[in-house]
Amino acid sequence: MTAGEVRIVIADDHELVRVGYAGLLGTQADFTVVGTARDGAEAVRVCRERRCDVVLMDVRMPVMDGIEATGRLRGPDAPRVLVLTTFDLDEHVYDALAAGASGFLLKDVTAERLFDAVRVVAAGEALLAPAVTRRLIAEFARQRPRSRAQGAQDAQGVLSALTPRETDVLRLLAEGLSNPEVAARLRVGEETVKTHVSRVLSKLGLRDRTQAVVMAYESGLVVPGSP
Template identity: 45%
Template sequence: MADDEITVLLVDDQELVRSGLRRILRRKDGFVIVGECSDGSEVPEAVAAHQPDLVLMDLRMKRVDGIEATRLLRARSGPPVLVLTTFDDDELLSGALRAGAAGFVLKDSPAEELIWAVRATARGDGFLDPAVTARVLAAYRASPSPRQERAADKLTARELEVLCLIARGANNTEIAEQLFISEVTVKSHVGRIFTKLDLRDRAAAIVYAYDQGLAGPQ
């Protein structure tokens, strides 16, 4: 297997959906489907067996849903989870974010957007589909959550700038260009932000920034 290939575990209870995903995430484009699951209950064993770079997870499954499967994976420091969803799953998506999902993408998205989302999530950037992000974050904020300290009390002015740009969907290269600093410096800032705010990943950082009023709707 080539070093630059992204290994993916597909989790969806519909064979037709998994078949479609296999046709989109092709080896010639740098993806390898290392396993498939039809229920969340199968995910821990499949991850242990195949060690994928990313899990592409459906939310609605009969026995163990995608939220619980994501929670179990993240509790074990498993691979990032990119959630597959339909347009009206706002409450489920907010639950998936709380469970530790690194992002979400609509099932009816163009193939190019799915490919972009998988690549972004695999490299640690995460992906929140702009078509539903504002609604999902509204649902997230409406549900009970632990009280958070204000970002301004914990971050430097530069770290706040970086956090705001993360919340607007900028990747490290774009942040470096906008702030006229190197990507190495950006990575250092991002790492300190995650540590100071006890955040798992960029998706969690985006949610935090919205909670803090540091970014408007995308």
Template identity: 45%
Template sequence: MSEVLRVLLVDDQPIIRSGFAMMLSVEDDIEVVGEAGNGQEALELVRAAAPDVIVMDVQMPVLDGIAATREIVAQDLGRVLILTTFDRDDYLFAALEAGASGFLLKNAQAEQLVEALRAVGDGNALLAPEVTKRVIQQMSAPAQQADTAGGGRHEELLAQLTDRERDVLRLIGAGRSNREIAAELFIGAATVKTHVSSIFAKLAVRDRVGAVIIAHEAGIVASD
């Protein structure tokens, strides 16, 4: 990622694109480098604008956001953050299967969107807290059926974690954001980020989705 995060906004409603662009304009480390009204326009613009992150709507004419995401990820043209009005499982899992690095709902707070953009730009994955549990349930069910030993197959990986990293993983598994983890454990946000990166490396997962699945299967998810 460049020093300034380059963002492309893709939504078929101009007023929504304008609103997001205005909201992001106050962030010194984020620059909106283009806007597109559908997935096909996004594919054309992404090559010219070279964004770090593409904020992608799902339901759009000409080419929908899921198909556009699949093309962008396959060609390694940038990371995609899905931002949709519709809290639907089929959209969620189709987006993750297509290679999206994040999934948020349009009712998210402004700071949540900014945090998500930075996380995705840094190479991490970010899911809206309200959909994290559904991802865990859907993606871990087949593994649970095949492996009645529960977290036994993860013991060797989990043994590498420090006590503090296990605390962080427990909260990641419950869908907490880095900010929430920092508040709950009384540590700094930068410290949480360091722990999260270390956890990903030790568990051999590429993003938060993989970490929450392991936390769930191992039975170390924090209770609400």
């Protein structure tokens, strides 16, 4: 692997999709498509054998779907997963984000958007803008209501490692605020916010902001529709 090279695996059960994405990505000097997969099980195997950085992961695949495959690829050295979907509010996207995906792409994405997304995720950032993440997760949190008691119990257990200020930062991230907006709300510097975000991710064992927002909703820390 050369400096700056992004190693990519494409997982989709349609050959034309795999070939199309491979052709597009191959036009970029810093991208190398190191493998393709027809189903989730093959995707997991290929990712582990080829040591890739980013996976373009379809959700609906035979043998093993993309959600289960995403969950199996968790770990400190695991590749970042970009979910491929037809609709931007597909309920399976929420499941994939909860399983560990870093974001999602629509299958009709433009070439430039595809390139940008791969680079953003490979650099360790979440693909989705916070407001988009919030809209997606809040929509499906509404469809999967949890009792307040259960939410409170989960929040106490999962988030107990956070300091009060770190909890505040997580709540604001889930509300869709960017780092500068969080800094303004808390009246601290942006670098301080970045430090808090880093500590939140580390303590909760999360890889990026998208996962932090998922955690905030899953735990009941943020309730859809609340002020």
